[in-house]
Amino acid sequence: MPQPRHVQVIEGAPGLVIDTGFTAAVDGAGASDPRIAHAIPRFLAQLTRETGIFVRSTPVPAATHVALLVTVQHPDHAAPQRLGDDEAYKLTLTEKQARLTASTPLGVLRGLQTLLQLVGPGKQGFAIPAVEIDDAPRFAWRGLSLDVARHFIPVADVERTLDGMSAVKLNVLHWHLSDDQGFRVESKIFPKLQRIASEGQYYTQAQIRDVVAYARDRGIRVVPEIDMPGHATAMLAAYPELGSGAGPYQIIHEFGIFTPVMDPTRESTYTFVDKLIGEIAALFPDQYFHIGGDEVKSDEWEANDAIQRFMTIHHIEDGHALQAFFNRRVQKIVAQHHKVPVGWEEVLDASLPKALVVESWHGQDSLAAAAKQGFRGILAHGYYLDLMQPAAEHYAVDPMTGATSELSAAEQQRVLGGEAAMWEELATPHNLDMKLWPRLAAIAERFWSPQDVSNIDSMYRRLDATSRWLESYGLRHNEIPREMQERLAGPQPAAPLRIFASTLEPVKEYTRTDKVGGYTTSTPLNRLVDSVPPESDAARAFARDVDRFLNGASDGARVMQQLQRWSDNVPRVRPVLESNKLLLEAVPVADSERTLCEAGLRAVEVLRQNDLAARDVLKRSSASVDQAAESTKAEVVIAIAPPIQRLVKAAMAGSNE
Amino acid sequence: MPQPRHVQVIEGAPGLVIDTGFTAAVDGAGASDPRIAHAIPRFLAQLTRETGIFVRSTPVPAATHVALLVTVQHPDHAAPQRLGDDEAYKLTLTEKQARLTASTPLGVLRGLQTLLQLVGPGKQGFAIPAVEIDDAPRFAWRGLSLDVARHFIPVADVERTLDGMSAVKLNVLHWHLSDDQGFRVESKIFPKLQRIASEGQYYTQAQIRDVVAYARDRGIRVVPEIDMPGHATAMLAAYPELGSGAGPYQIIHEFGIFTPVMDPTRESTYTFVDKLIGEIAALFPDQYFHIGGDEVKSDEWEANDAIQRFMTIHHIEDGHALQAFFNRRVQKIVAQHHKVPVGWEEVLDASLPKALVVESWHGQDSLAAAAKQGFRGILAHGYYLDLMQPAAEHYAVDPMTGATSELSAAEQQRVLGGEAAMWEELATPHNLDMKLWPRLAAIAERFWSPQDVSNIDSMYRRLDATSRWLESYGLRHNEIPREMQERLAGPQPAAPLRIFASTLEPVKEYTRTDKVGGYTTSTPLNRLVDSVPPESDAARAFARDVDRFLNGASDGARVMQQLQRWSDNVPRVRPVLESNKLLLEAVPVADSERTLCEAGLRAVEVLRQNDLAARDVLKRSSASVDQAAESTKAEVVIAIAPPIQRLVKAAMAGSNE
DSSP, rough: OOOOOOEEEOOOOOOOETTTTTEEEETTTTTTOOHHHHHHHHHHHHHHHHOOOOOOOOOOOOTTTOOOEEEEOOOOOOOOOOTTTOOEEEEESSSEEEEEEEEHHHHHHHHHHHHHOOEETTOOOOOOOOEEEEEEEEEEEEEEEEESSSSSOHHHHHHHHHHHHHHHTOOOEEEEEEEETEEEEEOSSSSSSHTTTTTTBBBBBHHHHHHHHHHHEEEEEEEEHHHHHSSOOOHHHHHHHBBSSSSSOOOOOOOOOOOOOOOTTTTTHHHHHHHHHHHHHHHOOSSSOOOOSOOOOOOOHHHHHHHHHHHTTTOOOOOHHHHHHHHHHHHHHHHHTTOEEEEEGGGOOOTTOOOOOEESSSSSHHHHHHTTTTTTTEEEETTTGGGGHHHHHHOOOOTSSSSGGGGGGHTTTTTEEEEEOOOOOSOOTTTHHHTTTTTHHHHHHHHHHHHTTTOOHHHHHHHHHHHHHHHHOOOOHHHHHHHHHHHHHTSSHHHHHHHHTTOOOOOOIIIIIIIIOOOTTOOOOOOHHHOOOSSSHHHHHHHHHHHHHHTTSSSSSHHHHHHHHHHHHHHHHHHHHTTTTTHHHTTTHHHHHHHHHHHHHHHHHHHOOOHHHHHHHHHHHHHHHHHHOOOOOOOOOEEEEEHHHHHHHHHHHHHTT | OOOEEEEEOTOOOEEEEEOOOOEEEEEEETTHHHHHHHHHHHHHHHHHHHHOOOOOOOOOOTTTTOOOEEEESOOOOOSOOTTTTTOEEEEEOOOOOOEEEEESSSOOOOOOOOHHOOOEETTEEEEEOEEEEEEEOOOOOEEEEOOOOOOOOHHHHHHHHHHHHHHOOEEEEEEEEEEETEEEOOOOOTTTTHHHTTOOBBBOHHHHHHHHHHHHHHOOEEEEEEEEESSOOHHHHHOOOGSSSSOOOOOBBOSSSSOOOOTTOHHHHHHHHHHHHHHHHOOSSSSSEEEOSSSSHHHHTTHHHHHHHHHHHOOSSSSSHHHHHHHHHHHHHHHTTTEEEEEEGGGGGGOOOTEEEEESSOOOHHHHHHHTTTTTEEEEEEEEGGOOOOOOHHHOOOOSSSSGSOHHHHTTEEEEEEEEEEOSSSHHHHHHHHTTTTHHHHHHHHHHSSSTTOOOOHHHHHHHHHHHEEEEEETTHHHHHHHHHHHHHSOOHHHHHHHHHTTTTOOTTTIIIIIIIITTTTTTOSHHHHOSSOOHHHHHHHHHHHHHHHSSSSSSSSHHHHHHHHHHHHHHHHHHTTHHHHHHHHHHHHHHHHHHHHHHHHHHHHHHHOOOOHHHHHHHHHHHHHHHHHHOGEOOOOOTTTHHHHHHHHHHTTTTT
């Protein structure tokens, strides 16, 4: 995962056995590339981590008998990694040798990850099956947008994320470095940015350079974002003279869309922006620079007489036009620093030069509109990992469906790819892995693999394996829920809590931050809802079993067994929930779960035995079932509720008689 | 854990609630100590990791209303941490404030760990119960001897180990830096030590300094060991002129006791030792320096005419006397570098100056003998974590039982404490945490807590909690088995393998390296035996249930349930075991487990119902039960076998009729 473009398994042929004698060698005109020099030992160390087999950690001279022969046909170009750099590779595996061939060092990086993913235990011990693979990505821009403003993410956690990204062949880290809640880069020119606007949580310039080098080694470009002119309250707290309001400004610790906005009418604003972009652009060798531009509010502009006069004089009609004015100036500054600007879709304005890349977060419509106007674009809409949606929902979103599918071939060329986005209202260094993985791997496949790789069952099967594999990179997504639940259980037994939690998911979309509310950057994220992954594997497996039963493909024994287990667990988990304040809120959820499970059990009975008396009981309880299913108490949803409701509905309809 | 000397729980009093407003302040004459300056933010960050509550990460000015007020009565002495430095502290907790008072910064470090351990979820959310604690250690030397020669342990893994050590109040890292299999420190004077003797795996001097500073920050002394004159083959491979044989020498990749030995009769040997000890002593500020001295073989000395002549001239009778000669010279060198020598018990010789500290690895006898002769000593015997013994066995060993208990009070003063030892034949950076933890915490309690803290059930109860708590320091002991077993299962379901593995333990003592044999430094450690922790929690719980049943304290239902579950699991795990070469060896173990479980079930039936026919069946199968119980196939033992054998024996005797 992502599934390669062409895979041919050589049926029946023995694979390449991994043993202590495993050696790797590199040849070709690009063999001495520094990225290759780092990648091969890293690959060998990873192979050891995956298998427990101590293989030689450095390459040997190229020869026919080595286990892995890597051919890099060309050296890298001198410039930093560029959008569209060739990432194709070919892999030929026999029992004697793995041959990995690529035109570029970047292709080799991709092929090595495929190789690592193919390793598994079998009749010969750890081995790689005999396959031929010919692979290249569908989209050139395959990114993750990582917000480090709302909660700061330290370097080690960013680097671990880069490890995971490279494993699933993502190639852009879009680093959202500033927002209302903080500015996260050291500035030598504007030191109040770290002294005031970061509240002590920022990357030094040396750290930025380290992360960029770390990413480059793994074939990942790093695109910095300085969000302007809105989402800039932290900057304004440090430099209130940039603002359109009277100031002073305070760093915002809540979440939402706020009114503070930079003043686009003063020349001093552009002097600041020019120096700041110059300083930051110098830290990031990438050709692209993200200027934000989302969710700008006009309130301060409207209340400021000088700005209103400026607008009248310059025939600027409204806020959108004023933002376009700002963007034209900023785009020029970006260009002067030899960068190409990227902006959230609000920046889209026909008046801007066509170099701009538009990032669509409302849907394919703005992407198509941008392409029609000659702008290039990337799709973020549908890939917001903070919304707690299942992998399947993200996977079903394609940059080339809807409005973009109707574009001309030339216009479609302007769709560069997409980005998953991780907004950090509720994400922190402690839970980040669980919020990103494994779902990010499914999105990575959407960006890399051919469009027709879209079977959900196949995706989930491979996602499960990939999720385990990613642990060998040190990602803790599978570990965090267990640890948090054990912490919540305290001295109480953790097993009932784990079973209960396995049936739950956090409420979706912006329910927690918007509807429930009250969250700030310092709200503890240590409750039951914070300990459950976005997607319940148990609920998904159960839904499959229910569907098989309702289709007549099974006798429902497994369904009953599961329901009974969850139902029996409720009296066990209740004392755990009652034992401490953090869990107490989930008591009604457990009670609802019991109601649901009992209704589910009765429904299976009705369906299996056509028990009319049971059906009557079921009918009488149907309102309480629906109520239980809709529970969002403790900010969790009961993820097994929908399949149980299907059972109940089928039983009441008597459809299976 | 370790249990404090005096704990008084204020019954019924509300505890101190941890919330986002939690603040810490320091006062007292030692408040500005650098160790305190590092420790407080580290404590606060750890508190956040433990609770998920974002507390302010820096201290505030001392005031009565802060949540934690730390009083450091005295600043640190100027020298590096010394043996016997005061580690006492007092902790007073009310619902308003935690007060931690210590004479020294070191005492504060210890008290902060106690505080972190007390945090738990309850009716008030995360809180610390109202207690008064007055604590100080029993022994001044509480160490871990860590072998990094047989398998190299990188800095990050050593530092993680130091985190764990400080959490359980250990205060000495005895760093076994050289052995037959490698020399692990960069030497500027003798660069072949890293170029040849390390095979590329060594610590740079900068890394050594980092680790020492990291340890000091956590109140841990670092005592380096350069093992001489035996266990020095790696050094001889680099500098064969030091050897007593003809050379050349090769680094040894096998395990055992080998003949290469330094030549104690040549002045050039002491010139080398002087320079090397001088260089290494300068890297380690600690007052003590470990010169090894264990398991010296005389073969090379006997075969070397020049050495034999030297011995005759100097009236050196035998190998032991020659080693004593060597040790006297080395001890003098160590003293010239202002260090106190430590040596394994073989160095014990009345002719040596009394400054020497003797490390006893055969038992309390040599410790007592040393004390009688005026030497100080520490006990390592009984604390070898590589022997895969249960925590209870290590816990039962006390430096002051046996021969040492008969010493005079003055002689007993010479027993400084003890050291757990982790020899790395079968330990690597990948599995180290599982080999050390949580058992090391039980040993730490033995060294810290009063001698009468010895109840096994209490120890295990607290060890379970401590084991979970230690995860918040990033220790992966609970995670490694799961990950390894999932890796072994590959595409097969992992759950049956986990259930099966939970009933197993690795074979004990030196069975794998000695009796089975064939292990080298590059042997993959990726089999089922490598994935199971030294001690089966499931087997321990089961044994307790069996005892309760046999004592008439339960009806045996739980025992039957467990046996049935394990028995039913065998047909499920068998296809997993058969699916790959790494697991295949465990098929007969699974079959033996089934035999045992079925016999166990029958035994319970006999005991519950006095079923004579069943007893006859049982009697006929008793030989096969014993055979199954003794299985060491796949290098694992079936840890549930002994309680099952107890059931069977009781049933055959009819003792429960």
